Amino acid sequence: MKTMPKNIDIDPNKIFAKDFLKSTELPIHQYQKSIDDELKIHGKENLKEVLRHMYIVREFENMLNSFKTIGSYKNINYTYNGPAHLSIGQEAAAVGAAFALKPEDKIFGSHRSHGEMIAKGLSAIKNLSRDKIKSIMHDYNGGKLISYVHKNLNDKEFNDAEMFLLSGVLAEIFMRELGFNKGMGGSMHAFFTPFGTFPNNAIVGGSSGIAVGAALHAHLNQEESICVANLGDGSTGCGLVWESMNFSSMGQYKNLWPEPYNKNPPMLFCFMNNFYAMGGQTLGETMSWDRLSRIATGVNSEQMHAETINGSDPLSVADAIIRKRKLLIEGNGPILLDIECYRYSGHSTTDTNAYRSRDEIKHWKFFDPIQQYSEKMIEAGIINKNDLNNMSEKVQNQIEYLTSKVVDRELTPSIDIAKNPTIIGDFTFNKKVINVSKITSDLLKNEGEVNQIKSLQKKSRFGKSEEGSLLSGMRAITLRDSLAEAIIYHLSRDKSLIAYGEECRDWGGAFGVYRGFSDIIPINRLFNSPISEAAIVSTAIGYAISGGRAIIELMYSDFIGRAGDEIFNQLAKWQAMSAGELNLPIVLRASIGSKYGAQHSQDWTSLLTHIPGLSIVYPATPYDAKGLMASSLCSNDPTVFFESQRLYDKVEIFTENGVPKNYYKVPFGKAVKRRSGKDITILTIGASLYAALDASMELINHNIDAEIIDARSLVPFDYEMLLNSVKLTGRLLIVSEAVERGSFANTIATNVSKFAFKNLIASPMIIGSPNWIAPGADMEKTYSPQSEDILDLVFRDFFPEKKINKRGLRKDWDFLDLAKKGL
Amino acid sequence: MTDIIIPNLGNEISEAEITEWLVETGDDVEQGDVVLLISTTKTSLEIEAPTSGKISQINSNEGDLVQVGEVVCTIE
Incomplete structure (x- = not known):
């Protein structure tokens, strides 16, 4: 017997041919452009903007650091209880990358991504038309945030779109309702999609696969944009990151996918490599790579077009992103950039820097991105010292002005949970549904x-x-x-x-x-x-x-x-x-x-x-x-x-007309009665329906008439039907194949005790699988509840006056003893 | 004489459908040639000639449901 035909033939002659695996050199710090070169590419004003954006990012984080460590910033007192994973020292990486990205490019970040998110927003504001920005600000949150800015942060000295961005981020960090996610995300998750910033992720490496999925969407929709996962060096130890690098470079894109999709998704992995994964040193201690970019050699023959670049020079970063973006748009992803940089700030503000020397931090300050870049700009005559000081001062004023308003709880309140105690629950489900088209399209065959x-x-x-x-x-x-x-x-x-x-x-x-x-x-x-x-x-x-x-x-x-x-x-x-x-x-x-x-x-x-x-x-x-x-x-x-898997071959025996040929829906949150009865309600979850049905047939012989309800939907669950049934029968048994300890059946049983207590003749009971491993095929019936096990329980716990020849395997189990033993 | 029988296709599968015959009575086949395609509730399979010879008898038509263990074809 052969399996079905495959698409790619594996030829043993080719497989066993003698050869050497080839890899090529990967560039390390090969950036060589002079300021004059960069001036020609970007122009003077843009190069000055890079500096201003770095100032904004740094001052924003200085402000957070100050609140966390001394409870005040300038003359503003405020206790900030949330996290602050700062990237002070990494501004060039954030701003350089954002500078080279288009507004429609998407970045996904880490727990340490305030800077990246602000920089991308500033870059989008710089590049989008004023009309576009106005409509974005007007459309967002019913225009509430931009109204707030125009009312409270209306100093003409500052661009309203920048104030919109910064107040949206800061309000989010301070968990206020005007934050970009109403304060539900907070510091490690802030994002604003219209400016191309997507969820930052508090789980190390968590953004990698999400960004790849976005890149796949851009690819399948033929969008001319790229997706960037901004990850830390520590994430190279995470399985998902490896899975994501592979997923974005699967051979099938180029080998099997039809035109125009026979290219790789436009996916850029930017490792903001600051050499520390919290306190563990990736270089030389916790990881095996000598240069982070080496991991790219393990992914594909293109070695992910990887480069190690200088993350303390924004123009080196921008240069790399511009080159790589072109390759990505042409379908040559994924790409890996190892952006070497350094955070002076601790992992978080409670970090005592026990894992690194003061000398090391001092040494890196010579490579401070703002200091270096400022000197370069002055030297090239792009900016003079006076203008530089004015720029720095203006940014400080901007952040101080912003902060003074956002900390104000009356002006910028949090969501009023006291007034609406279940509001966070309201964000959980959107309950929206789509109507699917009746017309088929783009099929290979009908x-x-x-x-x-x-x-x-x-x-x-x-x-x-x-x-x-x-x-x-x-x-x-x-x-x-x-x-x-x-x-x-x-x-x-x-x-x-x-x-x-x-x-x-x-x-x-x-x-x-x-x-x-x-x-x-x-x-x-x-x-x-x-x-x-x-x-x-x-x-x-x-x-x-x-x-x-x-x-x-x-x-x-x-x-x-x-x-x-x-x-x-x-x-x-x-x-x-x-x-x-x-x-x-x-x-x-x-x-x-x-x-x-x-x-x-x-x-x-x-x-x-x-x-x-x-x-x-x-x-x-x-x-x-x-x-x-x-x-x-x-x-x-x-x-x-x-x-x-026990049910895949089941045929329809309950609905008399069978399974309709036509399209139809069964709503979420609606259980179904499989059998009406008056003596006991048996709620079944999934496959356990069939064992319960068998048991109900036997119960009839003992004059016990069971009502069987099939849950169908667990979240949401149809409490109404169940409670109505229990009100009539006064008894409830819940059957599930999940192990009993921590089973959802217990939650339902507890709720029924709570909501139908006065109707209950006996305590609701559950039966599930025992609290040990599922044994192999021949022993499986000793594990998931069988009809005999259900019968045992029904007679023992609900109808002790009736006699049955106990047949189940569990008939003599000492359940209390098992529970004491952790079983 | 060698029978081609519907193989055991897993614990809960007792029937299969003849999807397509690739041979007719009188055809010569080599061992390993695919002679028919069957499908079950779960999967589709190609059934090979267990030996070389001439197809002497075909017992079922395309579209027929056959039982696991049933002789569907004989090779001489």
Whole structure:
């Protein structure tokens, strides 16, 4: 047997041929332009602006430093409780790069990116037309921020757009409502997309994949712009950064993608290399590279066109960015720049500099970017000392003036949580949905021309024959088929949607949901990703916040761990951290495994329900799978879509007319009653529906009439239906395949105790998997709750007066003893 | 005489569909030639001739559902 045809032939003769791997020299500090050269390129005024922008960045951070360390700046007293990861000493890197970038280029930063963000904003203001700037300022936040500036920061001495930028950043840092993200992001996350600044990230390396996703969006939309991840040298130790470098240089772009997409995404990795990862020294201590740029040699044969450049000279940085930007626009990404610079300021303001000598700091002050550049400008006659002093003084006045207004809590208040205690919750979900077009476009073939999709037409839509016997998955639509129908419907009609993950293309997804899709959807919208779960999620975030939509697949839900930060800290949080400025229309498919043991068979729904910010659904029937997938793909909120490998071949047995051929939606937050009963409510989560149904059949023999409710949607969850049921039955058992400790079932049980206490005859109970590993295939039935286990519990805890031959494996377990032992 | 049978395709898969026959009765085949394509609920597979010889009998048509273990073709 052979697998399906592949696109690239691996020829053993070529593979085993004798050869040497070649790499070329990478430039280190090769910048040689004179000031005269630069004058010709940029002109005198621009070179002066570089200096002014560096002054602004430095004074802004001096101000923060002063508040953090002595509680005042000039004559302004203020206690600032948030973080201040300053980049004093790195201004040339921030300003030089921003100077060379276009307003439409996007930068993504780190926890230490105030400077980069301000510099990019100043550069955008310099380059955008006044009309454009006016409309940006007017459109943002209903014009509130620009009104504030015109009212309170109206000294004509200062440009209102600069005051708009600086007050938006400072108010954000000080957690005020007028901040660019209403204070929900704060110091480490401030951004303002109209000026080309995108989320700064408090997780080291966290921006790398997000920026790559944005670059992919720019690439697929043929935009003439580049995306920049500003990362620290410490991030070269992070897995995501490596995954992202690879993701942005995958061979398939040039080898397999059709024109005009057969180029690499315009992705620039700027490592702001200040030699310290907090207190660990990357050079010589925590990392293996001798020069940071060496890591590029491990990524592709172009060695990411890497260069090490002098980050204390803004013109050296600008020169590199101009050259690299051209290469990127031509499709030659990704590119790595190792921008060597130095922060005099500590990692944070509580840093005592125990890890470096005073001599070292003193030595680097000779290379201070502002000092060096000023001297160069004076020497070249571009500016005189007097003008320089005036420039410096004016910037200080500008920052002092700005600060005096923003610290004022009456003038610039924080969000009034006392008045609106759940307002932060309101930022969590946007609840927006799209209407998908009815017209298909840009397909390789129509659905009807592809065998795998055509074969669905022959199948029965209902899972039982006229005589009532169960049909096999070859004869009736399965849950796998119904997912395929919803997903191909969207992929064929929604051009903003892309799909990727491991084995998504010719293989059809590890579990066959995408079979035949690669004959319909072009490879640039449906592609195999590397085995890079973190980058899969992270790039989807970047793609989505740039205006696209993505459905991504992690194969087994067990691999969520590999994308832990990207799901828990990024996917779940950016909508709220941006106060709703960003939408993340992403569907993350996670398949709960079976038969492959401890690392491939875990129901991790409860891990994700624990994290605020994700819609979470888990259908158990073909009808629900199709309808919930359609809702997920229409939602503008990030959705985790759980599937069970035990259910892919299930046919529809609940909805009498079967799975509709036509497109339809099942709404989030609506449970469904699978069986009506009066004695006990059994709520099932996902695949456990079928064990509970079996148990209910046996219960009937004992005159116990169970009502079965299938949750379908976990976040949001349909408490209304459940509470109404419990009010009638007075008893609740929740069945889930997640391990019992910390299970979401406990949360539901607690809430039901709270909201229906007076209706309860007994305490709500839950049953899940025991608190140990999922064993292999032959032992699996000892693990996830079986109908016998459910029966045991129902008789023991709810109907002790009734007798049943105890059949389940757990019948003699001492649950208290197990709990004491941590099991 | 060698039978071509529908192989075991995993625990829960009992049926497959004959997608396409690539041979007819009377054709000569070499061991390893693909003789038919089948699909299951999950995947599509190519079935190869286990031995060289002449196709003496084909037992099912394209579009038919066949059971795992069923003889679909005989080589002499």
